[in-house]
Amino acid sequence: MRSSPRGFTLVELLVTLVIIAMLGAAVAAVVIHQTRSYELSARMREVVAANRSSVSFIERRLRMAGFGVDPRFTFDFGRTGNVIIRDSATGPDELVFFSRSPGFHRRATNTNATGLTLDAPLTRPLRPGQVLLVICPSGSGSAYVTVSGMNGNSAVSLFAPSGVFPRQQLPTCTEAPYVLKVDRYRFFVADVNEGGGRVRSYLLLDQGVEVVAGSRGAYDTTAERFPEPRDPAPWDSAQALTAADLQNLTPVAADVEDFQVAWLMNRPEGTASPTPVPVAPDADANWVFADSAAEQPRPGDSVPTYGDSYLDAKRFSGHPANLRGVRVTLVIRSARPVGGLNRRPAVENRPQGATEDNFYRSVITTQVSIRNMLSRSEFAPVEIKVEGGS
Numbered sequence: 352m353r354s355s356p357r358g359f360t361l362v363e364l365l366v367t368l369v370i371i372a373m374l375g376a377a378v379a380a381v382v383i384h385q386t387r388s389y390e391l392s393a394r395m396r397e398v399v400a401a402n403r404s405s406v407s408f409i410e411r412r413l414r415m416a417g418f419g420v421d422p423r424f425t426f427d428f429g430r431t432g433n434v435i436i437r438d439s440a441t442g443p444d445e446l447v448f449f450s451r452s453p454g455f456h457r458r459a460t461n462t463n464a465t466g467l468t469l470d471a472p473l474t475r476p477l478r479p480g481q482v483l484l485v486i487c488p489s490g491s492g493s494a495y496v497t498v499s500g501m502n503g504n505s506a507v508s509l510f511a512p513s514g515v516f517p518r519q520q521l522p523t524c525t526e527a528p529y530v531l532k533v534d535r536y537r538f539f540v541a542d543v544n545e546g547g548g549r550v551r552s553y554l555l556l557d558q559g560v561e562v563v564a565g566s567r568g569a570y571d572t573t574a575e576r577f578p579e580p581r582d583p584a585p586w587d588s589a590q591a592l593t594a595a596d597l598q599n600l601t602p603v604a605a606d607v608e609d610f611q612v613a614w615l616m617n618r619p620e621g622t623a624s625p626t627p628v629p630v631a632p633d634a635d636a637n638w639v640f641a642d643s644a645a646e647q648p649r650p651g652d653s654v655p656t657y658g659d660s661y662l663d664a665k666r667f668s669g670h671p672a673n674l675r676g677v678r679v680t681l682v683i684r685s686a687r688p689v690g691g692l693n694r695r696p697a698v699e700n701r702p703q704g705a706t707e708d709n710f711y712r713s714v715i716t717t718q719v720s721i722r723n724m725l726s727r728s729e730f731a732p733v734e735i736k737v738e739g740g741s
Contacts, residue, residue, distance in 0.1 A: 398606075402683045402713040405554060405604040409679055410717055412450070412536050417723030419451030419484065420533060422672040423654055424495065424516040425724060426614075427535075431651045433574060440645035440700045443540035443610040446679065450723075451484060455532040456732050459485060462521045462528065464512055467496075469530060472504035478560035480570060480577050482517040482533040483507075486731045492522025493729050495533065499570070510570065517575055529731050535559035538603070540610045541580050544591040554610055554681070555592075556601040563598040608684045608712065611699040614640040614648055615676035615718075617666055625662045632669030639678075640669070641700050648674060657727050675725075678718040685711040 417425035427447040429435035437445040458470040462485065477483075477498045486493035495517040500508045507530075512520045522528065537557040542550050559576055561567070568578045577599075580592060592600075618638040619628055631637065632652065634644040641647060652668040659665055666673055680698045688709035695704030696714055 398685050398713045402715045406715045413719045415450040416448040420449045422724045426671040438641045438647040444612040445539040446612050447537040452532040457530045458527040459530050466508045469505045476501045480560040484531040485528050487524035487528050488526045494519040494521050542591040550591045554603040554607040566598050606684050609682035611680045613642045613678040613699050617673040617675045625664045629667035676720045680716040683713050
């Protein structure tokens with residue numbers, strides 16, 4: 352006689368369900384762990400990639416520092432009696448320099464104390480605050496001037512000359528002088544209010560011009576620049592920048608926790624030294640400013656000129672004209688916590704952060720030699736004559 356098929360008992364079903372649930376929980380835990388690990392890796396990669404691209408952005412521009420610009424005026428720490436503090440041991444530093452734009456040159460058909468007329472119209476107008484180098488084709492005379500506005504596409508108005516960079520009296524040339532554009536680069540860190548109660552710290556680029564005219568106050572004829580966020584007016588440095596403030600600024604990177612700069616000075620080496628051997632101008636006597644103390648090159652130190660030999664003692668002072676290299680360190684923090692106790696690292700003269708948190712940080716340091724600071728003369732563009740033309 353055939354027995355009827357036997358089913359599962361309730362106990363067997365419960366045991367099977369428990370086993371399936373345990374297996375499902377284990378698989379889910381593995382998937383969740385893998386997902387979190389992937390998200391963590393992705394966030395880390397994003398931070399590192401942002402840091403690398405930002406450092407590369409700075410490097411490309413920093414290598415051009417001083418191109419076609421008098422070394423005395425290449426790095427901006429203010430002037431004697433009006434020094435601007437760019438270094439800090441308690442916060443991010445600033446880096447400010449000038450370089451001539453290799454892709455821009457015009458001739459001036461008319462020049463006077465208040466303006467000049469270009470020989471060809473511009474497709475993009477020059478903005479207020481733009482620095483220009485006006486130089487005779489023979490190199491016999493030159494001046495740095497600052498644009499205050501434009502009338503049409505060719506007539507350029509200038510701030511009144513004062514004899515101090517970037518405003519000087521225009522030269523008298525036997526031929527129509529060249530008009531060359533000198534770009535300003537100011538890298539600094541500031542909090543930005545993104546709205547909705549969210550504030551993030553950005554590395555920003557300020558080129559010293561009014562992209563939107565009148566959006567941040569009048570040109571400061573004493574400091575020879577438009578107001579900066581650290582000035583008491585019109586921007587309050589205790590407040591986060593707003594969208595209106597950003598109209599004249601270029602965001603370079605977000606979530607920047609620190610930006611430290613060390614300035615490498617010209618130093619005597621072997622036979623390349625004057626007699627007597629000069630004393631290092633920095634605090635720890637290693638010819639590097641701001642690597643261990645809050646300090647920076649000094650505009651009030653003896654200043655070298657084009658005519659001074661390379662072994663002149665003035666070329667070994669603490670003046671910004673004697674800068675030969677810049678070391679930049681950028682610290683970028685993850686936008687959200689990723690786990691693990693970390694803190695802002697010690698960089699140059701700024702000590703380690705006191706508070707531990709769960710944020711990941713990417714730290715990149717680069718050092719750029721400023722070859723253009725060795726220039727001993729100004730130069731005008733070279734015209735190549737071909738079959739009677741140019």
